Amino acid sequence: MTHSHITIWWLRQDLRLSDNPALVWAAQRGKVLPVYIHDRTRGRLAGGATKWWLQQSLAALGKQIPLVIKSGETAKVLHDLIAETGADGVCWNRCYEPWAVNSDKDLKSLLRENAKVEVESFNGALLLEPWEVKNGSGTEFKVFTPFWKTCVGLLEARGVIPYPPPQVTWHEGVASDSVTFYPSRNEPDWAAGWDKLWQPGEDGAHKTLQHFLANGLQHYANGRDLPAKPYTSKLSPHLHFGEISPRQIWVEAKKHAGANCDKFLSEVGWREFCHQLLYHYPTMVEQNWKQNFDAYPWRKLEGKAAADFEAWTKGKTGYPLVDAGMRELWHTGWMHNRVRMVTASFLIKHLRIDWREGEKWFWDTLVDADQANNACGWQWVAGSGADAAPYFRIFNPTSQAEKFDPQDSYIKKWVPEYGTSLYPKPIVDHEAARKAAMDGYEMVKGESA
Numbered sequence: 125m126t127h128s129h130i131t132i133w134w135l136r137q138d139l140r141l142s143d144n145p146a147l148v149w150a151a152q153r154g155k156v157l158p159v160y161i162h163d164r165t166r167g168r169l170a171g172g173a174t175k176w177w178l179q180q181s182l183a184a185l186g187k188q189i190p191l192v193i194k195s196g197e198t199a200k201v202l203h204d205l206i207a208e209t210g211a212d213g214v215c216w217n218r219c220y221e222p223w224a225v226n227s228d229k230d231l232k233s234l235l236r237e238n239a240k241v242e243v244e245s246f247n248g249a250l251l252l253e254p255w256e257v258k259n260g261s262g263t264e265f266k267v268f269t270p271f272w273k274t275c276v277g278l279l280e281a282r283g284v285i286p287y288p289p290p291q292v293t294w295h296e297g298v299a300s301d302s303v304t305f306y307p308s309r310n311e312p313d314w315a316a317g318w319d320k321l322w323q324p325g326e327d328g329a330h331k332t333l334q335h336f337l338a339n340g341l342q343h344y345a346n347g348r349d350l351p352a353k354p355y356t357s358k359l360s361p362h363l364h365f366g367e368i369s370p371r372q373i374w375v376e377a378k379k380h381a382g383a384n385c386d387k388f389l390s391e392v393g394w395r396e397f398c399h400q401l402l403y404h405y406p407t408m409v410e411q412n413w414k415q416n417f418d419a420y421p422w423r424k425l426e427g428k429a430a431a432d433f434e435a436w437t438k439g440k441t442g443y444p445l446v447d448a449g450m451r452e453l454w455h456t457g458w459m460h461n462r463v464r465m466v467t468a469s470f471l472i473k474h475l476r477i478d479w480r481e482g483e484k485w486f487w488d489t490l491v492d493a494d495q496a497n498n499a500c501g502w503q504w505v506a507g508s509g510a511d512a513a514p515y516f517r518i519f520n521p522t523s524q525a526e527k528f529d530p531q532d533s534y535i536k537k538w539v540p541e542y543g544t545s546l547y548p549k550p551i552v553d554h555e556a557a558r559k560a561a562m563d564g565y566e567m568v569k570g571e572s573a
């Protein structure tokens with residue numbers, strides 16, 4: 125191995141050292157300069173909760189390696205670093221948000237042509253590239269079950285093999301800018317206590333996975349719908365920030381083969397499905413995937429509708445499962461999947477508020493806020509997405525609570541005043557809301573998707 129080369133490893137959503145193809149490539153070339161760039165001009169600005177996570181995750185990584193954090197426009201920062209260090213290579217792991225796909229492509233040509241450096245990008249985030257999985261007609265899948273069956277076939281044929289940890293010689297001595305993602309002066313500190321709930325970083329990700337495999341996986345297939353039980357992995361923020369890879373999860377989970385493992389991996393498969401949908405339908409974050417939903421008569425966010433939205437965000441709708449979910453989200457930065465479906469359905473169908481308003485709220489408050497999964501989740505519930513729940517399937521928040529939280533354990537944890545005179549009355553009547561939602565649906569159905 126020669127150490128005459130210096131390679132900039134540009135980190136984004138791959139905040140880990142193991143199974144990191146960009147890092148492996150950089151290490152093989154010579155010395156590695158690890159850089160995270162805070163660039164406010166690239167893509168959608170991070171929400172509050174993910175800023176908190178990012179700050180902790182970078183701090184954890186910075187304890188292991190001489191990570192350089194820079195602030196500014198990405199191309200300029202990279203050009204400056206090349207000039208400063210004499211680096212002759214730049215690499216990164218791919219992101220699949222539409223803005224990232226476009227600007228990464230431009231950046232690659234710019235660096236190759238102007239800076240005359242070697243540039244490579246890799247797949248560090250998904251089991252398969254979004255363009256690799258095709259149906260019989262050679263196009264992308266729009267339905268999950270055949271998509272995932274095809275993925276599993278491909279993965280089993282190829283084998284899932286994480287990259288071995290590389291021997292890295294770091295290029296040191298480059299100064300970081302002073303960047304604060306989540307100011308500690310936030311008063312009151314919204315994220316107070318989150319460090320007891322979460323351990324951002326690669327170490328935390330692997331501990332979370334192993335804890336889940338030892339304690340939750342055996343209950344997963346039947347228990348993953350029970351919000352009071354710790355039967356899901358809580359790996360979503362770790363996966364979003366790439367502190368662990370789906371390849372590593374696949375390999376570790378497969379050691380516990382069986383129905384629970386298959387169900388769990390199929391949920392990881394939903395993440396793949398959402399990412400490939402976003403890749404092929406880049407407008408999915410802002411626009412209905414089924415365009416006939418453009419005709420839906422959402423309420424304008426003013427007057428009573430604005431008050432209803434606020435009650436939803438604060439967990440004061442008078443529907444205890446909805447309120448418990450919204451409070452869990454506010455207090456922990458995370459919400460159980462079953463309750464995400466119920467709270468989203470309530471906003472869209474009971475309150476007839478545009479799913480995009482809910483998507484924005486989740487974007488700001490979830491520690492796992494992810495463009496692909498969030499837009500996919502909201503459009504699934506709205507009925508406007510690919511392979512979505514039919515619009516007319518309107519969750520009844522009361523019977524959902526009876527079914528999935530029969531002892532009210534989850535509700536009582538988050539809504540301690542439930543059952544007392546302090547608990548608010550329902551802001552809408554279920555039957556009347558259901559009828560209004562179905563009347564709205566009459567305006568979109570019948571038109572082709």
Ligand SMILES: Cc1cc2nc3c(=O)[nH]c(=O)nc-3n(C[C@H](O)[C@H](O)[C@H](O)COP(=O)(O)OP(=O)(O)OC[C@H]3O[C@@H](n4cnc5c(N)ncnc54)[C@H](O)[C@@H]3O)c2cc1C
Nearest residue numbers: 356357358359360391392394395461492493494497498501
């Ligand atoms: C309205 C709505 C919004 C959502 N927003 C997000 C979001 O911003 N970020 C996010 O990561 N997930 C989102 N989800 C999907 C899902 O709720 C979370 O991924 C899951 O609850 C995370 O908890 P977990 O890690 O314990 O999941 P587990 O059940 O342990 O699943 C393992 C992993 O599989 C993936 N996964 C599981 N379910 C889904 C799903 N339905 N769609 C896509 N990936 C899935 C996640 O990466 C998850 O970490 C949303 C779902 C809905 C209904």
